[in-house]
Amino acid sequence: MNEVVVSPDAEERIPLKDYTEKAYLDYSMYVILDRALPNIGDGLKPVQRRIVYAMSELGLKATAKFKKSARTVGDVIGKFHPHGDSAAYESMVLMAQPFSYRYTLVDGQGNWGSPDDPKSFAAMRYTESRLARYSEVLLEELGQGTVDWQPNFDGTMDEPKVLPARVPNVLLNGTTGIAVGMATDIPPHNLREVVEACIHLLDNPKADVNELCQFIQGPDMPTEAELITPREDLIKMYQTGRGSLRMRGVWTREKDSGDIIITALPHQVSGAKILEQIAAQMQAKKLPMVTDLRDESDHENPTRLVITPRSNRVDAEQLMQHLFASTDLEKTYRVNMNMIGIDGRPGVKSLDVILSEWLSFRTVTTRRRLQFRLDKVQKRLHLLEGLLIAYLNIDEVIHIIRTEDEPKAVLMERFKLSDVQADYILDTKLRQLARLEEMKIRGEQEALEKERDQLEKTLGSATRLKTLIRKELQQVAKEYGDDRRSPIVQREEAQAFSETELIGVDPVTVVVSEKGWIRSAKGHEIDPAALNYKAGDSFKFAVRGKTNQSVMLLDSTGRSYAIAAHNLPSARGQGEPLSGRLNPPNGATFEGALMGSDEQRVLLASDAGYGFVAKLGDLYSKNRAGKAMLSLPKGGRVLAPQVLENPEKDLLAAVSNEGRLLVFPVTELPELARGKGNKIMNIPSARVQSREEYVIAVGVIAEGQSLTLHAGKRHLTLKAGDLDHYRGERGRRGNKLPRGFQKVDRAEVS
The missing domain is CATH 3.30.1360.40 (Gyrase A; domain 2)
Structure with a gap:
C-alpha cells in the first residue's frame, strides 16, 4: 500500500483573534436573522413561522379538530426548528393568548395561562391546539408560487422563507426580541386602521407619517386600558421608529x-x-x-x-x-421598530417605510400568485386543446392506439400534438369519452380563456394590480377587523402623594416645656399646663395646628426651625428633648412656636423694640441647625412670635417694663423674609444693653378684641375706645400707663 503523507503546510492556521471574531459575527447574524427579529413580510420570527407552517402541514386548520400540542411541537423541532421543546411551546402559547396577541394565530383548548400569570399554562401533553381563523391571512396563498422556499436544517424537506401575508402582520401583532447588539419592541395595532393607511399609501406613494397617522391613531394593545401618550409623541415615534408608550388602567x-x-x-x-x-x-x-x-x-x-x-x-x-x-396601574413601554426588511437586512424603520416596504412585498407576492395561476391556466388550456382534437377524431385515435406499436408518436404526427398533449390523451379514461364531454371541455375552455385574459390584463397593468391589492386588503379588514380596544386619551401626568398629603388632617396641640421637651396631643381642647411634666420641668408654651403641618420654632438667638407634627411623641408620655431632633446654638432656649399655612403672616419682634412681619413659610428650614431669621440688637432678646389673622386691620400693642404703651396699625411694619426689622417702640439702645428698659410684651389686637395688662395681682383691661389714648406713630415712646402699672408682667389679648 502507498502511504499518504500530509504535509504540515496543508493545515489551515489562522490567528485566534480572527477565528473568534468571525465565529462571533456568524453567531450574531444567525441570532439576528434566524431567531430574534421579525420579517417585515409576515411579521413573524422563524420559530413562529415554523409553528404556523407545521400546524398547516398537520392539517390543523381553524375548522379541524384539536390535536395535542405536543404533536405540533414535535413536528416543529423535529422537522424545522432544532431547538428546545419548551422554547418552541412557549412561543406557541404566546400566539394563543388573547391577552398577549392582538390577533391570535393559534386556537388553544385547555389551560393556556391567564392575564395574572401568562406563564401558568399547562404542559404541552395536556393542551390541545389548532390554527386560529386569522392564520389563514398568512397561509391562504402559500401553495400558489408566492414565496421562495429553502431546505430545512437537515436538507430533507423544504420550508417557506416567509409566509405570503395578506396584511402587514408585523404591525398588527407586534413582537419583542433581543438579538446580539440590537433588540426589537414593536407594539400591536388595529387591523382596520393599518389597512386604511395601506390603501392611502397605495394611492399616494409619497404620503408622509403625518398623513398616515390620520388613519393609524396609535398602537392598539389587546387590553381596554387607556393609551395616554401625547399625540405629538406618537407621531415622533412613528417618524423615528423609536420612542415609548404609556398606558393607564x-x-x-x-x-x-x-x-x-x-x-x-x-x-x-x-x-x-x-x-x-x-x-x-x-x-x-x-x-x-x-x-x-x-x-x-x-x-x-x-x-x-x-x-x-x-x-x-x-x-x-x-x-x-x-x-x-x-x-x-400606569406602565411605560419601549418602542423600537427593528425588523428584517425586504432587502434581508435588519433596521429600525419609520411607519411610512414599513408600510411602503410591505406594500412592495405584497405587490411582488400578488404578481407571483397571478403569474402562477396564469401558468396553470395556460397549461390546462393546452391540454384541453389536445383533448378536444382527440374527442373530435375519437374513432381514428382509438384505431391508432389499437393498431400502432408506438401510438404516441403517430398521434403527435397525425394531429400535430405536443408531447404533453399526447400523454394526456393516452392517460384519459374511457368514461371521459362520453357524448356530453365535449360540452364540458368547451365550457371549461371558455372559462379558462376568460380567466387567462383577465390575468394577463391585471399583470400588464399597474393600476389593475393596485386595485386588486386594495380590494383584497378591504376584504381582510371586513372579515377580521374589529374596533379599537385601547382608547387614546389625553391625561395629565400622575403625581404620587407627598408625605404630608398621606397624613390625616387631624387637629393637634404641640406642647413645649421649660426644659425644651416637645410632645403632641390630639385635639385642641387639651389644657397643656395640666399635663404631667418631669421633676423640675413645667409648661412653657403650646401651639395648635394640624397633623399635616410643620411646627415652626424660634429660639432665643433668633434662629428658626421646622419639625413635622405628625411624628412627634404622644402627650400621654413626657415627650422627647428638642435637642435630639435639632442642633440649636449652645445655651439657646426655645421661645415660641407657630403652625399654619405657608402664607400665614406672623409678627417677629425683639425686646429691643424692633420687629417685622414675615410669612410662616419663611421660617421653614430643613436643616437641624435651623436658619437665621430674626437679627437681635446688642442686649436684645426674642419675644414670642405672634400670628396675624388680618394684617390689614390688626393693631399692634407694645408695652415696656417702664409702663409705657404704644398702639399702631400692623401695616406700618414692613414684610421681610428675615432680618432685624423696623423700630416698633423707641427705647435707647444703651438702656436695652443695660436691661434698664425693654419691651416686656407685644400683642396683636384684632377688631373687637381688648388688651389686658397684668402687674402683680392687679390687671387692667383696655377696650377699643381705651386704646385710642395710646395710639401713636410707629417708633414713638408711647404713653404712660395709670399708676400701679409701671411694672407690667405680661399682656393678654382676648
Missing part, C-alpha cells in the same frame, strides 16, 4: 358603595401584582385613606379590582393619581 366609582372599581389594566400587567403593590403601601401606612382591597375578577368580568376608600369624602381622583404614579 381604567376605573370607575360606584355611587352606592363609593368603592373604586378598576376594570382594565395596562398590557401584560398582572392584577395580582397591582393588589400586592397597593397592599404593601397600606401595610407601610402610606395609604391611610384606603381600608379594603379585593379581587372580584371572574369569567364575566376578567378584570375587577375593588378599592374601598375610608369614606365617601376621600378624593377618588387624587387617590387614583397616586396609584398611577406609584404602581403598575
Whole structure:
C-alpha cells in the first residue's frame, strides 16, 4: 500500500483573534436573522413561522379538530426548528393568548395561562391546539408560487422563507426580541386602521407619517386600558421608529358603595401584582385613606379590582393619581421598530417605510400568485386543446392506439400534438369519452380563456394590480377587523402623594416645656399646663395646628426651625428633648412656636423694640441647625412670635417694663423674609444693653378684641375706645400707663 503523507503546510492556521471574531459575527447574524427579529413580510420570527407552517402541514386548520400540542411541537423541532421543546411551546402559547396577541394565530383548548400569570399554562401533553381563523391571512396563498422556499436544517424537506401575508402582520401583532447588539419592541395595532393607511399609501406613494397617522391613531394593545401618550409623541415615534408608550388602567366609582372599581389594566400587567403593590403601601401606612382591597375578577368580568376608600369624602381622583404614579396601574413601554426588511437586512424603520416596504412585498407576492395561476391556466388550456382534437377524431385515435406499436408518436404526427398533449390523451379514461364531454371541455375552455385574459390584463397593468391589492386588503379588514380596544386619551401626568398629603388632617396641640421637651396631643381642647411634666420641668408654651403641618420654632438667638407634627411623641408620655431632633446654638432656649399655612403672616419682634412681619413659610428650614431669621440688637432678646389673622386691620400693642404703651396699625411694619426689622417702640439702645428698659410684651389686637395688662395681682383691661389714648406713630415712646402699672408682667389679648 502507498502511504499518504500530509504535509504540515496543508493545515489551515489562522490567528485566534480572527477565528473568534468571525465565529462571533456568524453567531450574531444567525441570532439576528434566524431567531430574534421579525420579517417585515409576515411579521413573524422563524420559530413562529415554523409553528404556523407545521400546524398547516398537520392539517390543523381553524375548522379541524384539536390535536395535542405536543404533536405540533414535535413536528416543529423535529422537522424545522432544532431547538428546545419548551422554547418552541412557549412561543406557541404566546400566539394563543388573547391577552398577549392582538390577533391570535393559534386556537388553544385547555389551560393556556391567564392575564395574572401568562406563564401558568399547562404542559404541552395536556393542551390541545389548532390554527386560529386569522392564520389563514398568512397561509391562504402559500401553495400558489408566492414565496421562495429553502431546505430545512437537515436538507430533507423544504420550508417557506416567509409566509405570503395578506396584511402587514408585523404591525398588527407586534413582537419583542433581543438579538446580539440590537433588540426589537414593536407594539400591536388595529387591523382596520393599518389597512386604511395601506390603501392611502397605495394611492399616494409619497404620503408622509403625518398623513398616515390620520388613519393609524396609535398602537392598539389587546387590553381596554387607556393609551395616554401625547399625540405629538406618537407621531415622533412613528417618524423615528423609536420612542415609548404609556398606558393607564381604567376605573370607575360606584355611587352606592363609593368603592373604586378598576376594570382594565395596562398590557401584560398582572392584577395580582397591582393588589400586592397597593397592599404593601397600606401595610407601610402610606395609604391611610384606603381600608379594603379585593379581587372580584371572574369569567364575566376578567378584570375587577375593588378599592374601598375610608369614606365617601376621600378624593377618588387624587387617590387614583397616586396609584398611577406609584404602581403598575400606569406602565411605560419601549418602542423600537427593528425588523428584517425586504432587502434581508435588519433596521429600525419609520411607519411610512414599513408600510411602503410591505406594500412592495405584497405587490411582488400578488404578481407571483397571478403569474402562477396564469401558468396553470395556460397549461390546462393546452391540454384541453389536445383533448378536444382527440374527442373530435375519437374513432381514428382509438384505431391508432389499437393498431400502432408506438401510438404516441403517430398521434403527435397525425394531429400535430405536443408531447404533453399526447400523454394526456393516452392517460384519459374511457368514461371521459362520453357524448356530453365535449360540452364540458368547451365550457371549461371558455372559462379558462376568460380567466387567462383577465390575468394577463391585471399583470400588464399597474393600476389593475393596485386595485386588486386594495380590494383584497378591504376584504381582510371586513372579515377580521374589529374596533379599537385601547382608547387614546389625553391625561395629565400622575403625581404620587407627598408625605404630608398621606397624613390625616387631624387637629393637634404641640406642647413645649421649660426644659425644651416637645410632645403632641390630639385635639385642641387639651389644657397643656395640666399635663404631667418631669421633676423640675413645667409648661412653657403650646401651639395648635394640624397633623399635616410643620411646627415652626424660634429660639432665643433668633434662629428658626421646622419639625413635622405628625411624628412627634404622644402627650400621654413626657415627650422627647428638642435637642435630639435639632442642633440649636449652645445655651439657646426655645421661645415660641407657630403652625399654619405657608402664607400665614406672623409678627417677629425683639425686646429691643424692633420687629417685622414675615410669612410662616419663611421660617421653614430643613436643616437641624435651623436658619437665621430674626437679627437681635446688642442686649436684645426674642419675644414670642405672634400670628396675624388680618394684617390689614390688626393693631399692634407694645408695652415696656417702664409702663409705657404704644398702639399702631400692623401695616406700618414692613414684610421681610428675615432680618432685624423696623423700630416698633423707641427705647435707647444703651438702656436695652443695660436691661434698664425693654419691651416686656407685644400683642396683636384684632377688631373687637381688648388688651389686658397684668402687674402683680392687679390687671387692667383696655377696650377699643381705651386704646385710642395710646395710639401713636410707629417708633414713638408711647404713653404712660395709670399708676400701679409701671411694672407690667405680661399682656393678654382676648
